[in-house]
Amino acid sequence: MSDAAENIYTPRQRHVLLIVALLALGALTLFGLASYLSSFLGAGILYVVLRPWFSALGHRRGWNRQLVTVLLLLFTVVVLMIPFYALSTMLFERLRNIGQYTEQVLTVVHRLERLTGVAFTSEQNVRTLLGQAASQVSHWLPLLAGSLLHLAVVVGLLLFTLYFLFIQEEAFLRNLRRYLPFRPATLAKLWEALHDNVQANVLGLVLISAVQGGLTGVLLWVFQVPDPAFWGAIGFFVAFIPVLGTPLVWGPAAIYQFAQGAIGQGVGILLVGTVVVMNVDNLLRIVLARRLGHVHPVVTLAGMTLGVGLFGIVGLVIGPLLLSYLGVLLRVFAEENRQSRAPEEVAPVADPGRLLPLAGKWCGPPEADPQPAANR
Structure with a gap:
């Protein structure tokens, strides 16, 4: 009798337990590195x-x-x-x-x-x-x-x-x-989506922040706020901050003008800042997303909203990328599902007269036998 202990698990059970162990260790690693x-x-x-x-x-x-x-x-x-x-x-x-x-x-x-x-x-x-x-x-x-x-x-x-x-x-x-469960064609599509989103959101974000910072400086110069070049440079940096952005600059500038008694200039800063400076962000983001990375505007805006809440400022790129990957995987699933169903679609179809209870109504009565029963 052998001294070696017999393993109590079947090969299938060992395979399942291995997958569970991999998932558990992966989840623990992600949890530890989340910050x-x-x-x-x-x-x-x-x-x-x-x-x-x-x-x-x-x-x-x-x-x-x-x-x-x-x-x-x-x-x-x-x-x-x-x-x-x-x-x-x-x-x-x-x-x-x-x-x-x-x-x-x-x-x-x-x-x-x-x-x-x-x-x-x-x-x-x-x-x-x-x-x-x-x-x-x-x-x-x-x-x-x-x-x-x-x-x-x-x-x-x-x-x-x-x-x-x-x-x-x-x-x-x-x-x-080797380890991603995708075919080479799918990996190529995922890489293309990653490249397009990085082009559209990283380079686009820098260009948008530069435009918004410049517009903020011009806005404050027009309405006679002191040191507009400095505040325009500050506007470039704060434009990277999700949701808040340049209102952190021209908002206090409007309050400053109100406190100085320049009510008209304060109102002008608020109007131009709200109508022009804030909306140029959305307009340029949509245009650059289509020009730089061929990313749909809805994917860009919805993805940034999703990503910022999950990942912070990095989510400006990761959020649209997640939605793009979702679209790519859905298309891949549809293609593979269609390929797996192809043999069923070309298989011969059974006689509908045997499948439909009312087949006689649609196909008509059966043809009469030309030979009498006695001559068979």
Whole structure:
């Protein structure tokens, strides 16, 4: 008698348990990495954006793969860092010179006091505001430190993932073809949908933000708001924020004009900002989605609404991509279902006279036998 323990499971049971174990481990992994999911999604998006350059330099020109990858990563860091560096420099410059605008700030505050009837500058209100500000700052500092650390980890993980996507590109694509349950034709359609959505939403988002920032600067210049170029640059950055966007800039500018007594200019800012600046976002997004990526406008708008709620700002690309993938998979399912039904459609059909109870009504009475029964 053998000492080896006999396995109690049948081959089919082992197969089912293996699938259950894979699903459980996959779900646990996704749950553990949920807070860093944007890193992997962002790396995938940047891979699609930078892949033509990598192919041109690494494949066609024969440059060293690691050198090309490092150059692309440096380019990514520079492109991401320069706008934030410029923004922080402009903000620090304004904060350093804020003392020059003390009188203007006090004038605005006094006007607001007269309009609202609330004494903001009374000693009691000042003490209350300072106490609340100190309490909020002490509460925000640990959160700010934690957010900066989380941001550093997210960016580092994004660059790390992007590096290996380029260095091990062939193995990555080969494993995708091996483990994804799709035919090569389906994978080609999924890749095309990914490329179209990235083109339409990444490049389109940058162009739309630039247009909105420029329009915001022109709007504030026309209605005589101080420093319109600076606020136009701020408008470019806040245009990336879903839902809120440029109203974060021209809304306070309208309040400033109201406080200065320029009621007409404040109303003009609100009207032009609402009618022109906000709607140019939707118009350009629809046009660019069709021109850059051949993505239907409904897919773009509905997908962004879906994606922002699930993934944050990365959802501006991921949301439309999910809807596009849903459409691709539905078409693939319809094609494969039609192919599987093809033999049934060409099979001979049974005599309807035997299938329909009222066949005689439609087919007529049976023909008479030409020979008498006695002659058979």
